[in-house]
Amino acid sequence: MADYCCTLLAVEVFGCWYLLGSTCGTITGGLLNFSLGRSWVFRSVPYPVGAQLFRYLLVCSGYLVLATSGIFLFTHFLHLNYLVSKITVTLMLAVSYSYPLQKAFVFK
16 A cells, blocks of 8 residues: 555655656555564564575565556556556556465565
């Protein structure tokens, strides 16, 4: 949710290009996601944060590239609204990329 709010704020209020707004939103959402994933979803607080953070940054970097590319393709070539593109791409990546990698690699 923070991801979409930050994207919307950057694009609609501050007039940023939709890919820049989406990138800001993805980074903001990623920071919140790490905190929630570590303490609530995967309950891995007793483990060292450094190694988890490094693995998370690797996964998050890949996610950022895939999400930005997907949003561009959906918006530019399929002519979808940038928010529809963002919601579609992030839902697809959440199920197929982000959650499985966080469960098996980051917070194992």
